[in-house]
Amino acid sequence: MIKIKRREYIMDDKLLLAVMQKNARIKLTDLAATLDESKEDVIDELTRLEKEKVICGYHTVVNWDKTNTDVVTALIEIKAEPEREYGYDRIASRIYKYPEVETMYLLAGRYDFALIIKGHTMQQVAHFVASKLAPISGVTETVTTFVLKNYKNSGLIMIEDEDGKNDRLVVTP
Incomplete structure (x- = not known):
């Protein structure tokens, strides 16, 4: 009888997707550290999400x-x-x-x-x-x-404001 080792928890896909959406070029080691997972588990999860068409591509936003x-x-x-x-x-x-x-x-x-x-x-x-x-x-x-x-x-400001910055407005309660 072969025993299969199963993970006791499931990786947080929402956090993985949020990090990847902000920066698809993040290094796998940094991504693994952010998620507190092994590099191999992150690769497996990315592969699964790509196969299931949850991740549909990696794109560059061009101005x-x-x-x-x-x-x-x-x-x-x-x-x-x-x-x-x-x-x-x-x-x-x-x-x-x-x-x-x-x-x-x-x-x-x-x-x-x-x-x-x-x-x-x-x-x-x-x-x-x-x-x-x-x-x-x-x-x-x-x-x-x-x-x-x-x-x-795609969430990125494409122009510079008059002062050369892209500062957000101050919001007060």
Whole structure:
């Protein structure tokens, strides 16, 4: 009979995810120390979370305004007619498979979907909407809004304030 050693407790996934979301480049040894776990247990847990699609990727937030690269970001709201037995899922699948679609949400409110699209020019984004999104069966309306300035992205302030700092406002009770 083989005895399997089991851990007496479960690693705090929420803390692990919170630390990783703030800094995906944290060294495994530092992450293990923060969680008070062994490096091997952290690796096992990260692997499990990746397989279960809890961790879906590791991304770099880029401030394209500080580069010599033309990037246009657009928010696209879509009204759609849900399909019998499928709801919005099949329409969403037709949309999110396009590589231009960076992010897609199902909404409760005036519109059914919100998309974030990136392109090199406004014309390129407009062409994508007109030639690929609007003709999709079930899509009844699209509204495109172009981003003029990026102040904050993924929790990170992208600009410097007038004094060169990004100080938060003082809050008093």
